[in-house]
């Protein structure tokens with residue numbers, strides 16, 4: 184846009200300059216022709232000519248040509264002898280009426296004008312020159328030698344030529360300026376119109392760039408409108424190319440989603456299929472151990488191991504199945520759930536299971552802490568967190584389970600804190616990843632799978648919540664934030680529950 188206007192300006196400047204130079208040459212050429220004609224008259228006065236011979240010639244006036252009709256005001260003649268102006272005559276008003284009175288139209292030059300002429304120092308035979316004369320302005324001057332051998336300077340005013348040139352330049356500048364402004368405005372409008380389709384293409388690209396494409400099922404339906412995808416225009420080609428690209432990206436995303444779904448389905452199917460044979464293994468091992476047949480201590484030990492490992496595997500398979508279902512976005516059985524009873528249940532289970540001498544503490548609010556959640560899944564979250572606090576800490580550790588809900592706050596916070604040795608710092612950033620676990624040998628013997636916290640995170644995320652961990656030796660806190668249910672809804676639902684139980 185700017186470059187186009189600059190280009191126009193350069194072209195206009197070139198045209199203006201050339202025109203001005205040509206006009207200048209033409210005008211001065213014409214003036215010089217005129218000057219030459221007058222100079223000829225001065226050189227060969229009609230009644231003059233060198234005196235034919237002896238005898239006192241009548242007084243000869245070398246400046247008589249100035250009085251001739253038709254010379255413009257400011258024209259002059261001057262006699263020069265030895266570089267000094269000895270006589271001069273300037274036309275002060277157009278000598279239209281020749282005759283005796285015509286002489287009044289001539290007037291001698293001032294001293295300053297004479298000085299300027301002398302300074303110019305023209306000699307006969309030279310080309311015409313422009314001389315600035317004070318009071319007369321710029322004049323074209325030529326020198327001739329008349330029949331008496333006198334050098335006569337002939338001058339014509341060049342002011343008119345100058346003003347004509349000035350007018351031309353002013354007109355040129357004005358027209359160019361106006362033209363540039365008009366071209367700028369028209370150009371801006373045209374560029375705006377021309378770029379509108381491109382803006383639509385850009386809008387589509389922006390829209391797509393804001394879509395969450397990194398995960399999950401993505402329907403990439405955004406396309407550049409057909410009007411901007413016409414391959415006969417440049418913008419259309421961009422639009423069409425973008426559409427093709429979006430098509431490819433869309434099918435790539437679909438393929439990714441499909442393969443993800445397939446893997447998930449496979450894991451879910453495999454876990455499901457493994458449950459039955461695992462149950463059989465456990466059953467038969469128990470049967471054999473309790474059977475009446477006599478078994479040696481080695482066999483009994485082996486059977487015990489088979490049972491405990493089968494149990495561990497069952498747990499892992501259940502965890503995998505649950506994770507696969509959560510990944511697939513299986514809908515939760517969401518209902519208005521008070522967290523306090525869920526916590527009480529889970530802690531008493533943990534207390535009953537804990538044969539290792541942990542201290543369990545509960546801190547519950549007086550008000551119900553109601554969330555929109557799936558009680559079974561939330562119970563699972565608590566079980567996993569409490570199992571960790573139990574299995575990854577030494578006997579005598581105090582575990583505190585806290586529920587905090589503040590009226591008006593959008594979150595209910597569930598905290599499981601222990602004063603055990605803490606999570607190893609190198610594990611801490613990955614603790615919620617699948618199969619991430621601490622000291623392998625110790626954990627494995629404690630029935631560790633490394634899926635517990637992954638499940639916690641997946642369940643909490645499915646509830647629209649967040650789980651965070653803070654851990655230093657002596658203080659490990661898992662904080663689960665769940666969106667609180669507004670009190671109005673919570674109360675009415677609690678009312679329902681009470682009335683049905685009554």
Ligand SMILES: Nc1ncnc2c1ncn2[C@@H]1O[C@H](COP(=O)(O)OP(=O)(O)O)[C@@H](O)[C@H]1O
Pocket residue numbers: 567571572575576601603604605606607610614619620621622626630631632633634635636637659
């Ligand atoms: N309260 C805790 N104190 C110390 N370490 C913990 C605690 N909770 C979790 N961890 C560490 O985080 C790892 C991952 O936990 P988790 O995902 O539940 O797997 P798992 O319990 O099956 O090993 C554990 O192996 C353990 O090293």
Ligand SMILES: [Mg+2]
Pocket residue numbers: 567570571633634635636
């Ligand atoms: Mg665990």
